[in-house]
Amino acid sequence: MKLPEKGLAWPEIEARLNDAKKDDFSWREGRMAVYYYYLDDELAEVQKRAYAAFWTENSLGKRAFPSLAKLENDVIDFGLALMNAPEDAAGTFTSGGSESIFLAVQTARDWARATKGIERPNFVVPRTAHPAFSRAGHALGIDVRRVPTTRNDFKADVGAIASRIDDNTIGLVGSAPCYPFGVFDPIRELGALAQSRGLWLHVDACVGGFLSPYVKRLGHAVPDWDFSVPGVMSLSADLHKHGMAAKGASLMMLRAKELKEKHQTFDFREWERGPYVAWTMQGTRPGGAIAAAWATLNYLGDEGYLRCARMIMDNKKALIDGIGRIPGLAVLEPSELSIFVTRSADPALDIGAVSDAMGTRGWLIGRQVEPPGIHMHLNPSHERMVGDYLGDLAWAVGQARQGGARPREAGSTY
Ligand SMILES: Cc1ncc(COP(=O)(O)O)c(C=O)c1O
Numbered sequence: 001m002k003l004p005e006k007g008l009a010w011p012e013i014e015a016r017l018n019d020a021k022k023d024d025f026s027w028r029e030g031r032m033a034v035y036y037y038y039l040d041d042e043l044a045e046v047q048k049r050a051y052a053a054f055w056t057e058n059s060l061g062k063r064a065f066p067s068l069a070k071l072e073n074d075v076i077d078f079g080l081a082l083m084n085a086p087e088d089a090a091g092t093f094t095s096g097g098s099e100s101i102f103l104a105v106q107t108a109r110d111w112a113r114a115t116k117g118i119e120r121p122n123f124v125v126p127r128t129a130h131p132a133f134s135r136a137g138h139a140l141g142i143d144v145r146r147v148p149t150t151r152n153d154f155k156a157d158v159g160a161i162a163s164r165i166d167d168n169t170i171g172l173v174g175s176a177p178c179y180p181f182g183v184f185d186p187i188r189e190l191g192a193l194a195q196s197r198g199l200w201l202h203v204d205a206c207v208g209g210f211l212s213p214y215v216k217r218l219g220h221a222v223p224d225w226d227f228s229v230p231g232v233m234s235l236s237a238d239l240h241k242h243g244m245a246a247k248g249a250s251l252m253m254l255r256a257k258e259l260k261e262k263h264q265t266f267d268f269r270e271w272e273r274g275p276y277v278a279w280t281m282q283g284t285r286p287g288g289a290i291a292a293a294w295a296t297l298n299y300l301g302d303e304g305y306l307r308c309a310r311m312i313m314d315n316k317k318a319l320i321d322g323i324g325r326i327p328g329l330a331v332l333e334p335s336e337l338s339i340f341v342t343r344s345a346d347p348a349l350d351i352g353a354v355s356d357a358m359g360t361r362g363w364l365i366g367r368q369v370e371p372p373g374i375h376m377h378l379n380p381s382h383e384r385m386v387g388d389y390l391g392d393l394a395w396a397v398g399q400a401r402q403g404g405a406r407p408r409e410a411g412s413t414y
Contacts, residue, residue, distance in 0.1 A: 025364040030385030033366040033374075037244055038381040039308060043299060047246045050288070050295030057287030059093075060278070068287045071294040075239070078297055079251040082213055083205070083235055084228040090260040091253040092279045093290060097206035098132040099281050100236035100252035103264060105136040105171075107234065107254065108200040110263040112170035116198075121170040126156035126185055128178035130204060142170075153334055154178070156185035162193055171200035171233075176208045176225035180368065180375070181332065182339025184208070184223045191231025200233045206250065207377075208337055209237025214309035215337060222336070227255060234259075242338065242379070244308060245296040248289035311380040312338050319376070322390035328397055329354075332373065342393075343373040350400055357396035363389070 008016075027036040038044070059068040076091035085091075094100045105123065112118045122143035125133050129146070137144035145164050150157045156174055165172075172194050174185035187203055194201035203225055205212070216222040226235065232255065239249035254260050260279065268276045300308070316338065320331050323342055330345035344351040351372050355365040358374075366375030 025362065028381070030382045030389075031362050032364040033376045033378075034364070037241055037379040039244060039300075039304075039379075040381075043244065043296065046295050046299045047292045051246055051292040052288070054287035054291035057291075059285040059287050059290055060283055065287065068290055072290050075290065075293050075297060076251060076253075079209070079237060079239075080253060083209065083226040083237065083253060085253060086227060086255060088256050088258075089227065089253060090257040091251050092260070092264070093285075093293075094250045094252055094280055095248050095282055095285075095289070096240060096250045097130065097204075097236055097238045098135065100206070100238070100250045101130065101132040101202075101204065102136040102139070102281060103252045103279075104202045104234040104236060104254075105133065105142060106140055107259060107264040108171045108202065109140055109142055111200065111259060114263065116170075118168055118170055120168050122166070122168050123171045123173060124161050124164045124169055125173035126161070126175070126178065128154060128156075128180050128185075129173050129175055130179055130206070133173055133204075143168075154181040154183050154332075156190060158186060158189045158193055161190070165197055165199070169197070169199060171202060173202050173204060174225070176203050176205040176212065177337050177339065178204075179207060179339065179377075180370075181341060182207075182335045182337050182377075184225055184336055187223065187225040187229050187232065191229045194231040194233075201231045202234045202236070203229075203232050204236050206236050206238040207241055207339070209235065209242070209251070210239065210244075210305070211242035211309055211312070212337055214305045215313060217306065218309055218313060220313060227253075239293045239296070242308070243293065243296065244300060244305075244380075246289060246292035248286055249293040308380045311383055312378050315378050315380075315382045315386055316340065318386045319378075319382075319389065322386070323393065326390075326394050326397055328401075329393070332371075338378045339376065341368050341373040341375050343368075343371060348401070349397065353400035353403070354393070354396045357399035358392060361392045361396070363392065 025032050057065050057068055062069050072093045080089050080091055109121055112121055122145055124145045127146040127148050134144045147160045147164055149155055172190055174187045174190045177184045191201055212222045235253045237251050239245040240247045264279055266278045323329050323331055328346040328349040329342055332341040332343055355367055355374055358365050368375040
């Protein structure tokens with residue numbers, strides 16, 4: 001882009017922005033299986049107005065904006081209570097799941113360094129753990145050991161994890177649920193293992209944190225995964241996923257305030273401008289993301305989150321039942337929350353070719369690589385696509401069987 005010599009008027013800018021979007025996939029119609037969470041235009045409007053009300057406020061400035069400090073604390077308090085945190089727990093509002101995971105891993109590293117003198121640490125995690133753990137390890141000088149899950153249910157293999165622990169291991173990870181298969185790792189067993197070996201257990205509830213408590217209340221079986229499980233030291237839970245908030249919103253929570261004070265806080269004084277204290281990777285932090293998250297919680301209320309959970313579980317059932325009626329397709333089991341994977345149950349049917357055919361009808365397909373499949377992560381808005389999706393999927397299977405819909409789109413886990 002060349003900078004215009006004179007600034008443009010808003011109508012022209014708006015037209016250009018809309019034009020820039022013209023080749024994007026339609027999330028509004030539910031044609032994407034990832035990247036967005038949407039209920040309806042009413043909630044979207046509340047978020048936009050709340051965001052705009054704090055569009056320039058900076059939540060780095062605690063002295064300047066006590067308003068944001070209060071909104072942030074309200075959101076954190078809600079998250080801690082929902083996740084059964086003890087009285088003395090602490091939370092941090094972050095920009096997203098990856099930052100929450102980074103901060104938890106950093107806090108665990110500094111805790112292990114201070115309390116055990118471990119200088120070359122490692123974490124042992126199931127292979128299904130989010131790449132953010134390896135990314136954090138890369139940045140923080142921590143070896144992240146990925147251990148294959150059990151073959152039958154894709155959950156963390158606790159015995160195999162135990163066998164990879166050594167004197168430099170500082171922590172373990174379990175997901176609630178994991179992204180590739182949507183299943184919960186056995187957090188109780190991981191917690192017991194962590195306690196018996198003096199290790200940190202982080203539970204990644206970026207997907208399940210704000211959804212699974214409501215799914216459980218609807219009567220579905222959800223394993224225990226939160227602070228009520230002994231041994232869980234930290235949690236990540238994304239407001240901008242099933243918390244239904246605007247993007248740039250997640251929580252990182254610690255079992256005790258002392259951990260935050262001693263091992264998470266960055267308290268810096270070696271420059272001319274005086275003390276600089278931060279708990280996140282960001283310096284300047286958008287007040288809008290906090291205000292929009294606070295507004296979302298208050299707009300949806302308990303009833304709204306239950307409604308979202310019901311919509312997701314009903315959509316999932318309708319989709320899984322429909323897929324089961326298409327010859328040649330099957331859904332991987334178990335699928336415990338909002339994610340499921342469709343695979344080929346017929347050696348003559350290439351699931352990649354089915355994905356290619358779906359792409360030609362405007363569906364952004366999540367391509368599972370191991371085993372090959374179609375990855376689906378549902379949010380409430382998928383309600384509007386169930387019929388179209390099943391119709392196009394049956395058509396796509398027919399295309400794939402005839403060898404149609406080439407060339408293949410480049411594969412991507414996301
Ligand atoms: C289980 C899990 N953890 C962490 C993340 C990372 O979250 P973010 O993309 O907000 O950084 C994701 C994202 O999909 C996830 O599914």
